[in-house]
Amino acid sequence: MSTNRWYLSTAPIVRALVHLCVPMAAAMAVGAVYNVVNGAFLGSQHDTALLAAITFGTPLLGLVMALGGVFGVGGGALISRLLGAAEHDPARAREIRHVSSFAVWGSVLAGALFGGAGLLLLHPLVALLGADAAAVHATTSYVAVTLAFVPVLAAAFCLEQLVRAEGAARQAMIGLIASTAATLLFDVVFILVLHRGVAGAALSTGLANLVSVGYFAFWLHRHSEHVSLAPRWFTLRPAVTGPVFGVGVGELLQAGFLIVTTLVLNNLAAAYGDGPLAAMGVAVRIAQVPEFLVMGVTIGVLPLLAYAYGKGDRRRLTSALRACALTVGGIVLIFATTVFVLREQVLSAFSTDRSVLTIGATILTAQLTAMVANGFTGLLTSLFQATGRALPAVVMSVSQGVLFVPVVLLGDHWFGLPGIIWALTATEVTVLAVGAGLWLASRRAIDRGLTQGSPERADEALAQAAA
Numbered sequence: 001m002s003t004n005r006w007y008l009s010t011a012p013i014v015r016a017l018v019h020l021c022v023p024m025a026a027a028m029a030v031g032a033v034y035n036v037v038n039g040a041f042l043g044s045q046h047d048t049a050l051l052a053a054i055t056f057g058t059p060l061l062g063l064v065m066a067l068g069g070v071f072g073v074g075g076g077a078l079i080s081r082l083l084g085a086a087e088h089d090p091a092r093a094r095e096i097r098h099v100s101s102f103a104v105w106g107s108v109l110a111g112a113l114f115g116g117a118g119l120l121l122l123h124p125l126v127a128l129l130g131a132d133a134a135a136v137h138a139t140t141s142y143v144a145v146t147l148a149f150v151p152v153l154a155a156a157f158c159l160e161q162l163v164r165a166e167g168a169a170r171q172a173m174i175g176l177i178a179s180t181a182a183t184l185l186f187d188v189v190f191i192l193v194l195h196r197g198v199a200g201a202a203l204s205t206g207l208a209n210l211v212s213v214g215y216f217a218f219w220l221h222r223h224s225e226h227v228s229l230a231p232r233w234f235t236l237r238p239a240v241t242g243p244v245f246g247v248g249v250g251e252l253l254q255a256g257f258l259i260v261t262t263l264v265l266n267n268l269a270a271a272y273g274d275g276p277l278a279a280m281g282v283a284v285r286i287a288q289v290p291e292f293l294v295m296g297v298t299i300g301v302l303p304l305l306a307y308a309y310g311k312g313d314r315r316r317l318t319s320a321l322r323a324c325a326l327t328v329g330g331i332v333l334i335f336a337t338t339v340f341v342l343r344e345q346v347l348s349a350f351s352t353d354r355s356v357l358t359i360g361a362t363i364l365t366a367q368l369t370a371m372v373a374n375g376f377t378g379l380l381t382s383l384f385q386a387t388g389r390a391l392p393a394v395v396m397s398v399s400q401g402v403l404f405v406p407v408v409l410l411g412d413h414w415f416g417l418p419g420i421i422w423a424l425t426a427t428e429v430t431v432l433a434v435g436a437g438l439w440l441a442s443r444r445a446i447d448r449g450l451t452q453g454s455p456e457r458a459d460e461a462l463a464q465a466a467a
Contacts, residue, residue, distance in 0.1 A: 004167035005083065008307040013319045016304055017327065023173030025296025060129065060143060064150050066251040067114055068107045068157030074248025075103030076161035077385050079227070080303040083166070084310025096226035098240050100162055101233035107158040108151050115150030142198035149206030156209040159216035162227055165303050175215045182208035246390035250397035257401020264405055268412050268420050276417060279360035286346055287367035290335030291374065297327050298378035305386035314450045321383065328375045336368045366425045373428040380435040387446050392438040399434050403427045
């Protein structure tokens with residue numbers, strides 16, 4: 001058994017969480033810091049429209065990453081469950097090569113179709129994103145370059161999930177940090193030297209993800225015992241596509257609703273001028289630093305949960321959930337408090353406009369409050385994905401979008417700009433309550449799965465019983 005698999009299978013829970021979550025949290029934090037630095041790079045150009053363009057283009061980038069997540073998250077969760085099931089039935093490991101090939105090449109093909117369609121409909125898409133006259137040129141440049149790199153972006157995100165599915169969190173961290181470092185290097189060239197603005201920022205992101213695709217593919221080829229990226233293993237068998245899409249489709253639905261909610265938010269905020277919109281972009285980037293740390297934990301623990309579930313190890317699954325919940329609580333308490341106390345000093349690094357700073361402080365406070373609820377929501381979502389509970393995972397993914405639109409519309413109508421700012425906070429708290437209810441309703445089904453093994457093994461047992 002490899003060292004990475006030992007962490008999934010039998011390592012003490014604390015050591016396993018450190019191995020899986022610390023590298024992921026570090027990589028996410030580095031990525032969040034990059035977002036802040038990238039915002040500072042663009043802010044140094046003294047053009048508010050550039051920051052606004054990034055804000056307008058953010059939901060599109062999220063949708064692209066979710067496209068990779070359909071195949072990466074769904075495929076990665078299935079691979080971890082199969083590895084766990086293989087402890088009882090070694091033949092199950094042979095299915096992994098089909099899952100991995102379908103995931104990678106599916107993400108590339110889907111990315112090519114999405115990117116091509118987006119470029120054909122570029123101007124209507126930019127208008128749909130809500131860009132106003134002042135930011136439409138910059139937004140068009142940012143979106144066009146991003147769409148050209150969609151296959152690369154989707155493949156990079158998918159490959160990262162497959163690497164983590166085997167417990168290789170350190171290697172996933174190396175790939176993500178290398179990508180971030182490459183992006184910073186390209187930013188210096190394209191933004192500060194060549195003055196390409198947001199187009200340079202998008203180009204930097206695309207090229208850096210190409211670097212990470214090369215790294216992840218090389219590592220899997222050299223070190224993975226079961227994962228294969230060879231096209232010859234590509235399959236459309238329901239035994240592969242069903243579990244992958246069952247879990248992964250939630251990622252795409254969540255991103256789709258994110259687009260809708262962000263469009264509504266951008267259009268409502270735009271009525272109050274470019275200042276509030278730019279402040280939102282800056283505040284979100286700052287709040288992402290502690291938020292990404294929490295995401296590193298909740299996403300990092302998914303392979304461990306899936307492996308324990310596939311193996312039928314109830315004690316390990318419960319211990320991992322408990323330790324992860326305590327970790328999330330500690331992070332949100334420490335970092336959210338620190339960022340809240342220093343919010344004015346941090347915001348001043350991005351803008352000297354007093355109106356932007358004042359609005360930004362309020363938005364940052366709301367974002368940090370929402371982050372607390374979002375951290376535990378993410379843990380519940382990872383549990384549903386790891387255990388193959390497709391319906392609860394999808395409900396968690398779409399509930400924020402379903403709830404946010406009426407909440408923000410009513411907030412704008414009743415309270416104006418403050419209602420828009422605090423709408424996300426109210427929504428996240430409600431989603432957490434929904435998640436807690438789904439967890440209580442799913443406990444019996446998860447217990448049955450632990451007793452019988454993974455969902456796939458349970459299906460086999462039912463088929464044998466019927467025969």
